[in-house]
Amino acid sequence: MQSLTMTRPDDWHLHVRDGAALSAALPHTARQFARAIIMPNLKPPVTRTAQALEYRQRILQALPAGMAFEPLMTLYLTDNTAPDEIDRAMDSGLIYGVKLYPAGATTNSDAGVTDLRRCYPVLERMAERGMVFQIHGEVTGSDVDPFDREALFIEQILKPLIADVPGLKLVLEHITTRQAVDFVSGAADNVAATITPQHCLLNRGALFSGGLRPHHYCLPVLKREQHREAVLAAATSGSAKFFLGTDSAPHARHDKESDCGCAGCFSAPAALELYATAFESVGALDRLEAFASHHGADFYGLPRNTSQITLLKESWTVPGEFPYAGGSIVPLHAGQQLPWRLQDIQ
Ligand code: NCD
Ligand code: ZN
DSSP states (O other), X not given: OOEEXXXXXXXXXXXXXXXXXXXXXXXXXXXXXXXXXXXXXXXXXXXXXXXXXXXXXXXXXXXXXXXXXXXXXXXXXXTTOOHHHHHHHHHHTOEXXXXXXXXXXXXXXXXXXXXXXXXXXXXXXXXXXXOOEEEOOOOOOXXXXXXXXXXXXXIIIIHHHHHHSTTOOEEEOSXXXXXHHHHHHHSOTTEEEEXXXXXXXXXXXXXXXXXXXXXXXXXSOOOOHHHHHHHHHHHTSOOTTEEEOOXXXXXXXXXXXXXXXXXXXXXXXXXXHHHHHHHHHTTOGGGHHIIIIIHHHHHHTOOOOOOEEEEEEEEEEOOSOEEETXXXXXXXXXXXXXXXXXXXXX
């Protein structure tokens, strides 16, 4: 196959930050994707509808002229979120989910939820109104091994949640384990998952190949090869429960290459090409379009995009860095070749 034309994709899990970082990060995504679910973990977090709508305006203002892109906004769930906030969000028509960050789980999660049971009135309102719950599925606590956090979350938090609030539509974000694949596959249709390019392509060995590799560090952390295989098998299975969510999470180079490096891979500059490479590695390029452009829209109840993009079988090298908010940023796969290249829109 020398080229692949498909429906323009969407990114169902994206961090674009704010201010100068937003202006630097956003064009990389808008080049590739028609829409993206925008994560609310700013400082301070986007906890209210009014804040989300203001953030949406800043995103639209940061879009380079001539680029079409629709930000799909989310709210950051806290212990104090009121059920009425769900009504305001839903009634705005511009907010598409509420995000769970267990307190302490990841970047800017300090204001996150300390005990999900406190949020049950909010979650029940979400189930009534059809608001999607986006879940960072890791338990926290220094006593828990970082590589076990997702699997334990499924047992300790997710299974009880689904039993207690059965109608809730939820997305287990950026899944990384066989346990998550099995759980989502076996759950009812209201349960889905997003999958990142790094969890399709890399196992935890990539954190240590030839030395410590901070640009491969994200949360949930990369897992063993058997888990990567399970995650890639899910992405390429054709199941409508699995769809594209890059979790592209920009951090400046100096914040990654640090004594205490930030978690997050900046995959936006080559996102689609990275997924294409992963799908091709298991002979599943024919399933890329459904994963990237159909399943997410269907799950969120949004129309599929009508425009198209084309990937060309043309080797190129991912740049080593890009400008970023007064400094630079290193993309995922920096300096390495990719066999597929997104054709520039004419
Ligand atoms: C994300 C970030 O930097 O905001 N980091 C990451 O490693 N994925 C937060 C998150 O999604 O966990
Ligand atoms: Zn994320």
